[in-house]
Amino acid sequence: MVTEVMNGLSERQKREQEYYNQYAQSFDAKREIDMSPIHGPMKKIERRPWNSYWATYELAIDSFQPGQKLLDFGSGPGENALRFSEIGYDVEGFDISQANVEVANELFEANNRKDKGNFQVSPAEVLPYEDNTFEMIVGVDILHHVDIPKAVVECHRVLKEGGQAIFREPLEVPFLDWIRNTKLVKLFAPTEASFELHITEDERKLNSIDVEILRNTFPKMEMRRFLFLSRFDKFFRDGEDPKPSFLEKIDHLLMTYIPGVKYLGGVVIFILKK
Numbered sequence: 015m016v017t018e019v020m021n022g023l024s025e026r027q028k029r030e031q032e033y034y035n036q037y038a039q040s041f042d043a044k045r046e047i048d049m050s051p052i053h054g055p056m057k058k059i060e061r062r063p064w065n066s067y068w069a070t071y072e073l074a075i076d077s078f079q080p081g082q083k084l085l086d087f088g089s090g091p092g093e094n095a096l097r098f099s100e101i102g103y104d105v106e107g108f109d110i111s112q113a114n115v116e117v118a119n120e121l122f123e124a125n126n127r128k129d130k131g132n133f134q135v136s137p138a139e140v141l142p143y144e145d146n147t148f149e150m151i152v153g154v155d156i157l158h159h160v161d162i163p164k165a166v167v168e169c170h171r172v173l174k175e176g177g178q179a180i181f182r183e184p185l186e187v188p189f190l191d192w193i194r195n196t197k198l199v200k201l202f203a204p205t206e207a208s209f210e211l212h213i214t215e216d217e218r219k220l221n222s223i224d225v226e227i228l229r230n231t232f233p234k235m236e237m238r239r240f241l242f243l244s245r246f247d248k249f250f251r252d253g254e255d256p257k258p259s260f261l262e263k264i265d266h267l268l269m270t271y272i273p274g275v276k277y278l279g280g281v282v283i284f285i286l287k288k
């Protein structure tokens with residue numbers, strides 16, 4: 015069945031697969047994964063509710079109960095999956111890129127977690143799991159690479175009744191994106207597909223139609239917004255800098271206390287309940 019599905023990939027799926035098979039070469043399965051976003055909140059040392067990645071992990075931490083199965087939706091090279099297994103989840107993951115799946119499986123092996131994580135090649139649009147399999151599904155930066163209507167139906171199908179799905183995704187903010195796409199701004203911050211910038215030809219931010227598709231499938235939907243002024247971080251902050259971003263903190267304050275500012279947020283966490 016999986017072979018059949020993989021033989022019938024669309025042109026878009028094939029381009030994504032090819033891109034990520036090459037991009038995956040930059041990952042070493044023996045690399046050390048930063049567990050501070052998990053250990054911080056779990057051990058009550060540090061929380062970063064203003065950072066969309068930390069906030070995503072914290073939602074998974076808050077919902078965890080022993081014995082639960084988590085699906086890493088579009089698991090890439092497995093870094094997030096390893097973090098979810100650190101929380102205690104039994105993790106399954108899938109990705110359209112064979113190379114990414116190999117790196118993820120090797121990463122779990124290198125961390126002596128082979129029995130805690132299993133990864134397979136699959137498109138998000140046709141998943142190789144039974145109905146009602148997972149208590150928790152988490153997807154990081156994935157929906158904007160896939161056919162959303164099909165992937166969301168699959169997500170709903172494999173999620174257990176009473177389960178939760180969490181997605182962290184970029185979202186269109188039409189006026190700000192218009193400015194972003196002017197020639198002048200693109201001169202300083204290009205948007206063309208490249209390995210250096212980690213941008214594929216086919217990825218696109220979610221728009222209001224996508225949000226409605228998610229809401230129609232999961233009527234109990236909640237959205238948390240991030241990234242307003244912190245869009246400027248890319249100009250003077252190293253993306254790998256482990257220290258908190260000052261602008262992310264300001265965004266969090268503005269979005270919490272000033273009505274309307276949250277609609278300028280270019281990243282969203284969707285919390286979907288079945």
Ligand SMILES: C[S@@+](CC[C@H](N)C(=O)[O-])C[C@H]1O[C@@H](n2cnc3c(N)ncnc32)[C@H](O)[C@@H]1O
Pocket residue numbers: 027030031034087088089090091092093094108109110111114136137138139153154155156159160161
């Ligand atoms: C930006 S990466 C995110 C990976 C991972 N979630 C992470 O945060 O590291 C996007 C991922 O989507 C995968 N992908 C693209 N199109 C896909 C599809 N149709 N089905 C499944 N995975 C897909 C790519 O192979 C890539 O691993």
